[in-house]
Amino acid sequence: MKLLRYLLFLGILVTGAVWLADHPGEVAVEWLQWRLETNVPVLLALLLLLAGGLFYSLRAVSAILRVPHHWRLRRREKGFQALTEGLAAVAGGQTRRAGKLARRAEKLLNSPHLTRLLSAQSATLQGDKEQMRAHFEAMRDNKATALAGLRGLLDLEEDYDKAIALAREARKLAPADEALAERLFALLVRRDLLAEAQDLVGDAQRHKAYGKQKASRRRALLLNEKAQQADGDEAFNFAKLAVSNDPTFADAALRLAGLMAARGQVRQAGAVLERCWRAQPLPAIANAFGALVEEPPLQKLRRMDRLASWHPDHWSTQAVMGELSLDAKLWGQARKYLTAAARRPTAGILSLLAKLEVAEYQNQQAAQKWLSTTPAADPDWRCGQCAGHLSGWHLFCPRCGALDSLTWTGDPIKHRSVKVGASPLPEPKTRRFGRRKSDRPTPPDSAPPGPRPAVPPNR
Ligand SMILES: [Zn+2]
Numbered sequence: 449m450k451l452l453r454y455l456l457f458l459g460i461l462v463t464g465a466v467w468l469a470d471h472p473g474e475v476a477v478e479w480l481q482w483r484l485e486t487n488v489p490v491l492l493a494l495l496l497l498l499a500g501g502l503f504y505s506l507r508a509v510s511a512i513l514r515v516p517h518h519w520r521l522r523r524r525e526k527g528f529q530a531l532t533e534g535l536a537a538v539a540g541g542q543t544r545r546a547g548k549l550a551r552r553a554e555k556l557l558n559s560p561h562l563t564r565l566l567s568a569q570s571a572t573l574q575g576d577k578e579q580m581r582a583h584f585e586a587m588r589d590n591k592a593t594a595l596a597g598l599r600g601l602l603d604l605e606e607d608y609d610k611a612i613a614l615a616r617e618a619r620k621l622a623p624a625d626e627a628l629a630e631r632l633f634a635l636l637v638r639r640d641l642l643a644e645a646q647d648l649v650g651d652a653q654r655h656k657a658y659g660k661q662k663a664s665r666r667r668a669l670l671l672n673e674k675a676q677q678a679d680g681d682e683a684f685n686f687a688k689l690a691v692s693n694d695p696t697f698a699d700a701a702l703r704l705a706g707l708m709a710a711r712g713q714v715r716q717a718g719a720v721l722e723r724c725w726r727a728q729p730l731p732a733i734a735n736a737f738g739a740l741v742e743e744p745p746l747q748k749l750r751r752m753d754r755l756a757s758w759h760p761d762h763w764s765t766q767a768v769m770g771e772l773s774l775d776a777k778l779w780g781q782a783r784k785y786l787t788a789a790a791r792r793p794t795a796g797i798l799s800l801l802a803k804l805e806v807a808e809y810q811n812q813q814a815a816q817k818w819l820s821t822t823p824a825a826d827p828d829w830r831c832g833q834c835a836g837h838l839s840g841w842h843l844f845c846p847r848c849g850a851l852d853s854l855t856w857t858g859d860p861i862k863h864r865s866v867k868v869g870a871s872p873l874p875e876p877k878t879r880r881f882g883r884r885k886s887d888r889p890t891p892p893d894s895a896p897p898g899p900r901p902a903v904p905p906n907r
Contacts, residue, residue, distance in 0.1 A: 572600075
């Protein structure tokens with residue numbers, strides 16, 4: 449097709465040239481005192497040459513005019529490349545490369561709001577706090593980067609009051625941000641600004657920064673703090689509100705149950721503890737439940753059956769019921785519970801098993817074997833932030849300062865489909881034990897002499 453067009457064009461050209469050569473007309477141009485005489489083909493060739501010259505010189509001029517624009521584009525391209533590579537270097541933790549690329553991007557792009565973030569991150573990698581602060585302050589002044597700047601400044605701030613001011617400012621920009629709401633909440637509780645913290649929970653829930661459950665938990669934490677600081681009726685009311693916001697919050701449930709018991713409301717205190725136990729069977733809850741009433745061991749054991757029925761296979765149930773059965777001199781039941789609990793042979797469980805050997809069979813040797821077993825650690829509280837272990841629950845982790853970060857390290861709960869508040873309670877199922885091989889205790893390695901116990905420690 450191309451060839452055809454070319455041949456056609458060539459044909460017309462040759463025909464035109466031949467025709468012009470056959471009809472060589474004369475042309476005379478007179479202008480001022482100049483006179484130009486020539487024939488038509490020459491004039492046409494001249495005109496053609498002139499048109500071509502004009503075309504190419506115009507193109508050259510326009511190309512020269514576009515040079516600065518091209519140069520700027522190229523520079524910008526290089527700047528963005530440096531910016532991209534710099535961000536990648538930050539992500540890869542390449543401190544020196546990130547710094548070099550940040551400076552290059554700054555120079556090439558000459559657009560601080562674009563490169564500020566990279567420069568700030570590069571300074572963060574280098575640990576240059578002064579530079580970080582300078583970059584974050586500059587970012588704070590630009591609408592597009594204000595939030596990132598405020599967050600950066602908040603991370604650097606060591607003064608609680610200044611941090612609160614920064615967090616308030618940041619939250620205005622991102623009211624739906626959960627992490628920011630949590631940050632401000634923790635700071636406010638730290639500074640004991642509980643009223644503002646309470647308002648914050650409502651506001652965060654309205655803006656969907658907190659879900660319903662989170663908001664309830666945060667309210668319960670606040671109310672529990674208030675209950676701790678108050679006394680008399682005020683403390684009682686705060687504790688009650690805390691538990692109604694989060695019935696699974698053990699610290700609040702224990703506080704409320706204690707206050708109720710002191711008022712003689714033993715039945716209500718029992719209900720509060722039971723509800724909490726259902727969510728999380730902590731030995732402390734069972735102990736408080738047991739201590740509600742002064743009664744003979746056998747009667748206490750019967751009352752505790754109610755708690756045991758919620759989590760019959762849980763370590764806490766086995767440990768608590770084993771001890772109570774031992775107190776009630778129900779050797780067989782005590783042995784069943786304690787050997788099941790010995791899959792986590794804490795010092796307490798081992799000492800109870802030794803006590804049982806002596807009480808039931810006067811077998812000092814078997815008792816000694818239990819006592820010489822290396823004990824396992826007691827279940828404790830573990831921080832989700834710093835992974836530190838603590839013996840009790842704290843609102844703020846004493847090791848890293850994180851808010852409400854501790855979870856109990858006891859057995860996971862096998863949830864049964866029971867609705868909170870459901871009644872009546874099912875009949876206690878206290879005779880169920882873990883029967884899996886892995887649940888077996890790790891007892892001493894030889895059989896004790898003397899009468900054979902029902903479940904000897906070496907089985
Ligand atoms: Zn911690």
